[in-house]
Amino acid sequence: MSQREHHIYDVVGIGFGPSNLSLAIALREHWTSGQDGEVSALFLERQSSFGWHRNMLLPSATMQISFLKDLVTFRNPTSSYSFVAFLHASGRLPQFVNNQDFFPTREEFHQYLEWAQARVADRVRYGAEVTSIRLVPGATPEEDRLRLEIEDGEHPAGRVIETRNVVVSTGLVPSMPEGTERDERVWHSSEFLDRYRRTDPSALRRVAVVGAGQSAAEITRFLYDELPHAEVYSVIPSYGYSVADDTPFANQIFDPAAVDDYYFGTDETREAFWRYHRNTNYSVVDDEVIRDLYRRAYDDEVRGTKRLQFLNLTRVTGVKRVGAETRVSLQVGPDAEVRELDCDALVCATGYKGMEPTGLLGALEGYCVRDAAGRYRIERDYRVVTDPELRCGIYLQGGTEHSHGLTSSLLSNIAVRSGEIADSIVARRAGRIAAGPVAVPAEVGGDLL
Numbered sequence: 001m002s003q004r005e006h007h008i009y010d011v012v013g014i015g016f017g018p019s020n021l022s023l024a025i026a027l028r029e030h031w032t033s034g035q036d037g038e039v040s041a042l043f044l045e046r047q048s049s050f051g052w053h054r055n056m057l058l059p060s061a062t063m064q065i066s067f068l069k070d071l072v073t074f075r076n077p078t079s080s081y082s083f084v085a086f087l088h089a090s091g092r093l094p095q096f097v098n099n100q101d102f103f104p105t106r107e108e109f110h111q112y113l114e115w116a117q118a119r120v121a122d123r124v125r126y127g128a129e130v131t132s133i134r135l136v137p138g139a140t141p142e143e144d145r146l147r148l149e150i151e152d153g154e155h156p157a158g159r160v161i162e163t164r165n166v167v168v169s170t171g172l173v174p175s176m177p178e179g180t181e182r183d184e185r186v187w188h189s190s191e192f193l194d195r196y197r198r199t200d201p202s203a204l205r206r207v208a209v210v211g212a213g214q215s216a217a218e219i220t221r222f223l224y225d226e227l228p229h230a231e232v233y234s235v236i237p238s239y240g241y242s243v244a245d246d247t248p249f250a251n252q253i254f255d256p257a258a259v260d261d262y263y264f265g266t267d268e269t270r271e272a273f274w275r276y277h278r279n280t281n282y283s284v285v286d287d288e289v290i291r292d293l294y295r296r297a298y299d300d301e302v303r304g305t306k307r308l309q310f311l312n313l314t315r316v317t318g319v320k321r322v323g324a325e326t327r328v329s330l331q332v333g334p335d336a337e338v339r340e341l342d343c344d345a346l347v348c349a350t351g352y353k354g355m356e357p358t359g360l361l362g363a364l365e366g367y368c369v370r371d372a373a374g375r376y377r378i379e380r381d382y383r384v385v386t387d388p389e390l391r392c393g394i395y396l397q398g399g400t401e402h403s404h405g406l407t408s409s410l411l412s413n414i415a416v417r418s419g420e421i422a423d424s425i426v427a428r429r430a431g432r433i434a435a436g437p438v439a440v441p442a443e444v445g446g447d448l449l
């Protein structure tokens with residue numbers, strides 16, 4: 001039988017990446033501000049320790065947002081959890097400022113996130129994967145209790161936890177080219193460094209990278225630099241890489257105010273957001289990486305080596321194993337010439353699908369309201385619109401591109417968004433307390449909060 005905790009949390013966060021880390025801090029700061037009692041919160045993360053896209057922490061890869069868009073500053077510029085506070089604590093603030101650069105390396109930002117998570121670690125359980133969210137058996141939807149089933153490796157039959165609200169923040173889902181399966185020589189970018197480090201570099205004489213986005217360009221540059229003996233092919237569906245527009249007017253799309261403009265806009269304005277501003281984030285590459293790659297290819301030509309090859313307007317149509325090699329079938333160039341490329345490793349930097357909580361929600365899906373296009377309807381405070389009889393809150397951090405716009409899967413707005421979610425949870429809790437004592441079912445024995 002599953003191990004059940006005799007405690008009902010106000011909120012449980014599923015997944016502990018930057019979004020829910022930011023929420024944990026917002027809740028902590030709300031409590032320490034002394035406005036109300038502490039919201040009882042727990043965060044569950046399936047990784048064994050904190051990690052933010054660890055397999056893409058390539059040397060010299062930089063952040064694509066300003067360090068001021070950290071976990072807290074846009075919500076609370078005086079927070080002690082800011083990137084600046086981290087630099088101060090690390091003794092590097094003057095040196096960082098001397099760099100005169102808004103964009104730290106991802107490695108340094110990861111250090112910041114680790115530093116911040118250590119300060120709220122009493123609210124986090126690592127190595128805990130949530131496998132389902134459901135109503136408590138026998139309870140009515142009006143009883144605001146949800147039951148989470150968890151696999152944590154410690155309890156063979158699993159563990160269950162109860163909560164009044166969940167915040168699902170399980171992140172993006174890696175996407176492979178159609179019909180392509182991962183194996184020890186066919187990798188998705190999300191597993192890149194781990195796979196690369198487990199492979200003998202001398203065995204990588206020809207490698208190919210599929211994709212035209214930031215990760216594809218960064219991996220191509222990395223492989224070219226790390227494997228001086230290897231040919232590196234970049235398989236690009238477009239006619240070369242396109243630049244990410246991070247100029248000031250375009251950047252307004254990531255401002256907190258843009259969320260209201262998107263959320264309260266018409267279908268036409270929402271459509272215009274995407275049509276005009278996709279090139280701020282999707283299938284685009286930072287100027288500096290594009291120039292680095294072009295320079296390397298040009299230097300190759302000067303030397304007559306041609307080690308770095310760009311296959312433009314090219315699509316992968318099939319992948320199969322031939323002996324130790326991977327044979328990639330391609331349609332290349334304007335005439336869709338059919339070609340095969342044998343390589344020692346194929347890296348698919350082919351992006352991600354949006355966060356999809358349906359699998360976790362199971363039967364609770366029946367209480368969630370969807371729009372005409374079949375997407376969840378979401379309140380402005382990121383709570384899924386549910387049947388009025390369901391009193392528990394199901395909040396999403398991610399998977400809300402259709403309702404809240406481009407920042408849904410990005411870091412740009414997490415400080416403000418998690419503040420809004422924290423406020424909503426606090427207000428709902430206050431409403432419940434004001435409504436009078438909640439009848440405690442005998443089985444939980446009064447061991448509340």
Ligand SMILES: Cc1cc2nc3c(=O)[nH]c(=O)nc-3n(C[C@H](O)[C@H](O)[C@H](O)COP(=O)(O)OP(=O)(O)OC[C@H]3O[C@@H](n4cnc5c(N)ncnc54)[C@H](O)[C@@H]3O)c2cc1C
Nearest residue numbers: 015017018019045046056063064129130170171409410411
């Ligand atoms: C290589 C890379 C670089 C990026 N750089 C930037 C950038 O510079 N700027 C920017 O704005 N955005 C960037 N992004 C976008 C990215 O989505 C955000 O950086 C960020 O990861 C969003 O945080 P999150 O917490 O919502 O999701 P994630 O960071 O993906 O965290 C989700 C967490 O949930 C856990 N999890 C999943 N399922 C379960 C479960 N069932 N139970 C328990 N835990 C679970 C996962 O293990 C993971 O730790 C980048 C993305 C990638 C892939």
